[in-house]
Amino acid sequence: MDFDVAVIGGGPGGYVAAIRAAQLGGKVVLVEKENLGGVCLNRGCIPTKTLLRSAEKWEELSRCAEFGLKADNIGFDYAVIFERKTNIVAGLRSGIEQLVKSNDITVMNGTAVLTGSRQLEVSTAAEQVTISASGIIIATGSVPSTIPVAGHDLSEVITSDQLLELTEVPKRLVVIGAGVVGIEFSAIMRAFGCEVTVVEMLPTILPMLDSELVKRMGLLLRKQGIKMLTGAKVTDIEAAADGVMVKVDTGKDVQDIPADKVLIATGRRPVTEGLGLGTAGVIFDNSGIQVNTRMETNIAGIYAIGDVTGQSMLAHTASTAGMVAAENVMGLHAEMDYSAIPSCIFTHPEIASVGLTEEQAKAQNIDYKSSKFNFAANGKAVTMGETDGLVKIIAEVASGKVLGMHILGPHASDLVMEGALAIRNGLTARDIAHTVHPHPTLSETVMESAHGIYGDIIHQVKPKTRK
Ligand code: NAI
Numbered sequence: 239m240d241f242d243v244a245v246i247g248g249g250p251g252g253y254v255a256a257i258r259a260a261q262l263g264g265k266v267v268l269v270e271k272e273n274l275g276g277v278c279l280n281r282g283c284i285p286t287k288t289l290l291r292s293a294e295k296w297e298e299l300s301r302c303a304e305f306g307l308k309a310d311n312i313g314f315d316y317a318v319i320f321e322r323k324t325n326i327v328a329g330l331r332s333g334i335e336q337l338v339k340s341n342d343i344t345v346m347n348g349t350a351v352l353t354g355s356r357q358l359e360v361s362t363a364a365e366q367v368t369i370s371a372s373g374i375i376i377a378t379g380s381v382p383s384t385i386p387v388a389g390h391d392l393s394e395v396i397t398s399d400q401l402l403e404l405t406e407v408p409k410r411l412v413v414i415g416a417g418v419v420g421i422e423f424s425a426i427m428r429a430f431g432c433e434v435t436v437v438e439m440l441p442t443i444l445p446m447l448d449s450e451l452v453k454r455m456g457l458l459l460r461k462q463g464i465k466m467l468t469g470a471k472v473t474d475i476e477a478a479a480d481g482v483m484v485k486v487d488t489g490k491d492v493q494d495i496p497a498d499k500v501l502i503a504t505g506r507r508p509v510t511e512g513l514g515l516g517t518a519g520v521i522f523d524n525s526g527i528q529v530n531t532r533m534e535t536n537i538a539g540i541y542a543i544g545d546v547t548g549q550s551m552l553a554h555t556a557s558t559a560g561m562v563a564a565e566n567v568m569g570l571h572a573e574m575d576y577s578a579i580p581s582c583i584f585t586h587p588e589i590a591s592v593g594l595t596e597e598q599a600k601a602q603n604i605d606y607k608s609s610k611f612n613f614a615a616n617g618k619a620v621t622m623g624e625t626d627g628l629v630k631i632i633a634e635v636a637s638g639k640v641l642g643m644h645i646l647g648p649h650a651s652d653l654v655m656e657g658a659l660a661i662r663n664g665l666t667a668r669d670i671a672h673t674v675h676p677h678p679t680l681s682e683t684v685m686e687s688a689h690g691i692y693g694d695i696i697h698q699v700k701p702k703t704r705k
Contacts, residue, residue, distance in 0.1 A: 241267045243567050244358055244371035246350045246513070249276020251544030251556030252377030253334055258564035259373075260341040267369060268343050269350040269360050274334045275327075276379055277545075278553040281399045284330060286422055288323040289402075290584055293429035297586065304623060316430065320405050352514035355537050373539050373567030376520075376527060377560065378513060380506035380545035385414065389475030394482045395500045398423060407432050408498040412484045414472050416443035418583050420503035421459070425585040428464050435465040435495050437472050437486050444583070448595040448630065448644040455589060455646055458626060462586075467493070475500055508546045531573040533563040541567060555579055578662040582651035587627050590654035593642035593661045594632055605635040609667070609690030611683050613647040615697050618678040624648035629687040631657070631667055638666035638691065649680050656684045667691035 243259040245252045248270030256268040273280050292314065299312045338345055348362035350369075358369045382397035384390055398419050407430040413420045416438035424434045436443065443459075443466060444452050460466065467488050474485040481498040508526035521528045521536045526548025533541045541563035544556030558574065565572040580592040599606040613619040613627045627647025633640050643657025660670055670688035675681045689695050 239267070239367060239369050241265050241344070241369060241371040243267070243373045243375065243564065244269065244350070244369055245375045245377060246358070247276065247377035247379055247544075247546075248274040248334075248338075248345070249377060249379050249544065249556060250278045250553040251379070251560040252276070252375065253338060253560075254557040255375045255377060255543060255560030255564040256343050257337060257341050258561045259375075259568055260343050262565065262568040262570070264564075264568050266341075266343045267346060267371070268338060269346045269348060269358070269369075271347070271349045273331055274338065274345070275331050279330055279334070280327060281402055283553055285323045285327055285402050286398075286426065287584060288326050289319065289426050290422075290429075290586075292319040292322070293426050294586060297429060301623070314430065316407055317405060323402075349512075351512065352518040352520070352540070355518055355539055358514075373541065375533075375560070375563045375567065376513065376535075376540065376542040376546055377544050377556065378509040378546045379556075380508050380551055382419075382502060383505050383507040384502060385472075385504050387414075387472050387475060389477075389482065390502070392475060392477060392482060392500075394477075394498065395475060395502060397502055401427075401499070401501055404499070409433065410481065410497045411435070411499050411501060412437060412472075412495055412497040413501045413503055415503035415505065416440075416466065416468070417446075417503060417505065418444070418581075419506075420501070421455075422584055423501055423503065424464050425459065425462065428462055429586070433465075434463075435467065435484075435497075437470050437484075438466070438468045439471050441469045443468060444589070446581075447589065447591055448642075449597060450630065451589060451591070451628075451644050451646045454627065455585070458587070459585070506545065506551055508548050510546060532566045532571070533559050533574055534566065539567075550576055550579055550581075552579065552581060575662070578658045580651075580654045580658045582654065584651065587624065587647045588650035589644075589646050590650035591642070591644045592654050592657045593640070595642060595644065596630075596632060599632055599641060604641065606632050606641060607635050607691055608632045609687050609695075611687035611690060611695060611698070613680070613683055615686075616678075616680060616683045618680050618682070619648060621678070622648060629653070629683045631670075631684075631687045631691060633667040633691045638668050639664055640667055640670065640688075643684070645684075647680070647683070653680060653684055656681070 242264035243266045245256045245268045259266045348360045350358045350360045360367045410433045413436045428434045470488040476483045484495045486493045527542040543559035545551045562572040562574045583589040614625040630644045632642035640660040667688040675685040
């Protein structure tokens with residue numbers, strides 16, 4: 239079978255690449271061995287956000303007296319929450335199937351192996367098919383990585399994939415790794431009453447984020463009842479009469495923590511095995527397939543996008559890179575820009591970040607200024623009862639150009655887009671400050687923080703000056 243474009247993997251990278259190539263007139267085949275939607279839809283972003291939404295509603299119910307509301311016998315039924323998640327995932331999956339079909343993309347349910355720079359073998363349940371394509375886009379994603387600790391193979395030790403399939407909330411959960419996966423799952427499980435202990439080997443949770451936000455988030459997570467051990471290592475996991483016993487070396491002492499489940503959240507690794515990369519001559523290593531800014535590998539005509547490249551393992555990065563690769567395969571010229579990719583952590587409150595942190599600006603010897611505005615001083619946040627957090631903007635002193643925006647607070651993941659737009663387009667903090675923001679909205683926190691770069695915050699009590 240001959241195609242213009244063959245895409246391997248139907249996640250948010252692959253299916254978007256397939257649609258973009260079809261929009262540009264390409265004859266496209268999309269090969270997926272499981273379900274369309276990839277990790278994001280089936281085992282990641284969407285199922286976790288569905289659980290999180292139930293957790294948020296539950297938290298709101300628990301706070302209803304504060305809002306003058308009365309409710310008796312409130313509770314939750316995890317079986318229904320689980321079913322809602324399953325139905326939402328199925329609904330969105332069928333949406334992607336329709337999208338792909340409406341773009342006349344051929345979908346093959348099977349496993350693809352590269353057999354040359356323009357050729358693949360696809361094994362489906364029924365047959366083996368040889369496919370030729372002028373351009374091949376590899377979008378095989380990533381899987382959770384494991385750690386070599388004793389006891390990691392016990393059935394109670396699970397990955398996020400398996401945690402999402404649990405039909406009951408475990409009573410006691412130990413989470414190894416305080417990155418995005420570890421913290422998001424800890425927050426969700428804690429909201430449903432689970433006793434959560436997070437073990438992180440570095441001195442801080444969420445090590446990639448602005449340290450001030452991390453400090454504040456740490457306090458909030460502790461207030462929510464999550465126990466956090468940083469600078470700590472799990473040395474052993476042993477079967478116990480009920481569940482497992484996790485041995486943790488905190489540097490000061492060794493603690494035995496009983497648990498029903500242990501979540502390994504120590505990162506993800508690109509899926510490069512069994513793809514025939516060696517046969518095709520594609521350069522890759524443990525951190526992923528090497529690509530240039532056009533998302534092309536060392537072999538002309540073979541592209542790789544998303545988690546399999548090991549760079550910025552996020553669904554929206556994969557989708558953007560998918561469009562870049564598809565356009566290049568179809569004869570346009572497109573390049574990937576990683577400088578303004580927002581990353582979001584869906585806890586309560588949310589964290590969202592784009593561009594440089596203060597630590598990175600310092601390390602790069604940039605003459606920068608930072609400004610902060612607290613949600614507690616924003617009318618809308620006060621009415622919502624969501625006053626924890628802040629918006630921090632980092633801007634270059636000489637030009638005022640926005641270099642970074644870091645938000646902890648309600649709807650941070652939506653608000654951060656103003657920062658992404660500014661960084662991507664070289665806008666200054668003044669451009670944000672002088673754009674009229676509607677009142678009363680959370681977006682005013684971004685505007686006020688931008689004013690702060692010039693010392694002009696309106697809703698901030700002026701410090702007293704001595705006369
Ligand atoms: P990660 O790399 O973000 O964090 C892993 C954490 O585990 C690190 O803090 C690391 O220091 C710690 N760690 C590693 N080995 C350890 C050990 N033996 N003991 C204790 N701690 C250890 O990886 P994570 O959280 O698994 O996420 C994987 C990828 O998925 C990331 O790229 C993340 O950005 C992405 N993701 C994004 C989400 C979002 O955008 N909301 C949600 C979930 C995942």
